[in-house]
Amino acid sequence: MKKLILYAVVGGIAFVIGYFVNDQFFSDRAPVQPINFSHKIHAGDNQIPCQYCHIYAERSRVSGVPNVKRCMGCHQIIKTDSPEIQKVASYWDKKEPIPWVKVYNLPDHVYFPHKRHVRAGVDCKNCHGDVASMARIEKVSSLQMGWCLSCHTKREVKNGRDCWTCHK
């Protein structure tokens, strides 16, 4: 009996440590992107507004990953000698989209319109964190239902707690 309790306790501790290690070091909060793109340089140092590149955020369900043309619009002139920019240019020459890795991924059964949230005056920072200081984009919010509802409750969204407002 004593042995069983010992096993249970050791197992429990191992589980907690394992969960913590996995959560902190092995989960893909900040996946490596095909191009070493820095939001810090663009949104932080150069003060480019979010919606200059993510143009659909205000008028569509998705915020939109900017196309290569939008990158090249500036980078045909700016910093063309940098190796990372040359990578972008190679995608441009090949006429291929850049295979960005998605960081904020919602499950398919959730209806999330960016436009509703942007137009309601929710700042991008509320969900995406302080992007302007991130060298590589990192997931800062859990995107779980409780996290959604905490904000819906706080802001007293009309019908914000009805299942069919978000689930489809």
Added chain:
Amino acid sequence: MPGFLERIAGKLKSYREPGYYTKLDHKWTMVIDLDKCNGCEACVVACYAENNLPVVGKEQCEKSRAFSWLRIERYVEGEYPDVKVKFIPVMCQHCMKAPCETGCPVYATYHNQDGLNVQVYNRCVGTFTCATYCTYDVRRFNWFTYKWPKPLEAQLNPDVSVREMGVMEKCTFCIQRIRSAKDTAKDEARPVKDGDIKPACSQSCPTGAIYFGDMQDPESVVAKLAKSPRRYRLLEELNADPSVIYLKRVMGDGTSSHE
């Protein structure tokens, strides 16, 4: 029992009382004019396409596991050559006093503020209680996780989730279309107009037999049609207060018929 448990129990109990929502935002209602219905089943096909319904095949249909959220009931009267065939399209009636809602042990089905009978797929554990309680036999159960053959998966509607094995489902009055109409109305800072929302069945009906609208708006088409003397509802004597209103078919000799 501690106080907080009592409070939760009281709240849950109140959900099950009829007329829990005394004031609704909308009361979505469907009016089906049987005089116009010719039983072509275009609505059934549209429903399959819009709501990602799997085609289960002959074997499953034989076990009465056909998956149509909307079905056409056929009634044949008389002997050849003097045959009369009559049709009724039957879908979820979105009853205001729904029997299915009283049974669910996990509250996966409830009534929302729009007068809709909601099915929450993620909550459903598949006890089959609601389908047993349903008066109109419109609830469908996913016996398997159905797969679409290779090119057909590309035609799935992205606005509707694809359900998995063990989940009960039913007609939603095309909630994705209601939601998108509300979104558009909000962008234009106006309330939802009559005629903004057309469910897939209504849109595809070649004779325009299916009308959809808000019953609380007295100017809406459905509210006017609902005053028709031909009006009736399915199994009204059971007092489930369904939201789908049928208009009787007028026969050649001037009498009206339920089917």
